[in-house]
Amino acid sequence: MNRTLKHALVCAAILLSHAAAQAGEISLYTDVNFRGRVVVLRDASDDLSRINFNDTASSIRVSSGTWEVCTDSQFNGQCRTLGPGDYSSLDGMNDKISSVREAGRDGGGSGGGSRPALELFSDRDQRGASAPVNADRDDLVAIGFNDRANSIRVERGYWQLCSDANYNGSCRVFGPGSYDDLGRDLNGRVSSARLVDPREANRPRGGDNLVVLYARSDMRGPGLSVNRDVRDLVSMNYNDQASSIVIHEGTWEMCEGSQYNGKCEVMGPGSYPDLNSLDKSISSLRRID
Template sequence: MKPLLAALALLASINHAAAGEISLFTDADYRGRPLTLREPVMNLDRIGFNDRASSAIVRSGTWEICEHKDFGGRCIVLGPGEYRMFDGFNDQASSVRELERGRGRDGYRDRDRRHDDGGWGRRGPPVELFADRRFGGEGIMLASDVHSLRSRNFNDRAGSMIVREGEWQVCEHDDYRGRCVVYGPGRHPLPRGLDGMVSSVRRVR
């Protein structure tokens, strides 16, 4: 029994260590009332912290902070580091969540594009979505945020994506809601839970 308990305790400690952590502060320079989070909060008003964040320290993970509840409206994405002042975003945060980081091969060079350059030049568009998980089938090219892929007749169809520049967030619902994953440059089959379920896409960095 003791070995089993020890194993469970070790697993719990590993999972805890892997979780992200962010601290928000009501004033600039990490002053004022602090709020430390390790889980998503869909509505900061419920814990008395709505529209109060002015600075942050991200100890681990990548976090999205949005101006409306349920991760709506304008959002900023923060990686590990210290942010002494939210320029242009002061006292506007209403929801916070850690983002999954997509894994893929970085430094992708566009060697096997299926399309003509379409005016994008040799490098191609910033993002392409494909219906097939192996970067085949129907696809669409994107250069800007799309709050609903219904407008592009590609809702709930994406199985993979190629990112050529920047970091892009794909989400399962319109307006960047629901489960979301962020991907940097590379070729990325979408994970279970998002394969064939993406409804919105936006650049976050």
């Protein structure tokens, strides 16, 4: 074998081994807590039905790389970005995942390009220091950007930003676009951010804070402001938490099941310091007048 060919083969082998080392790996499990049948992926799958794993995954382990998982084939529907780590339950996406791909690699990411899914800026009008976010962050202290954001750019997905860690406090959902400031409740106060279902996009109905749910009786404890119908409070990290309510406007139906199912009660404007049979049981609410 001549020296030139031998050198070329050695270089190719080095490049291939380097690419393999950089490739990501994700494991999907049929049951929560990494139990049941498992499939390990190192390449994108635009339709998991091809490997008999559509709408099947209930927990995920990301060994390496950053991965995008979506509820529809072809990387459509609700998508979530997952970095390395263990996800024992998928919080609203259990048994719904239909496509998976590694973000940042060829064909990966929603919309391509090098921009992060969400970018936080310390000053208004997308100026000042910035921090990229591509996965759920329950505490922005970890990336050195707690209580710093005053404007954002959303490249892809719908992101819920909250004033407290663990998606508590004042929260608002932002869809794709640039936001020159975050409003009175969030400017300089953002402490957590996560991807949510697009249906949870913030669309006020006649005013802000139409309903405020409180975690303790007598309007005490962590609160959640609501100005739209909410089919499932799990998506807002407030399921089965409310113990008192203030309704500023409208007549609302409060239900113990998601999708407005189960036992429901109708409440008009006023303060409700305790909820009796609905205490710690509300899972959905909607305005009915």
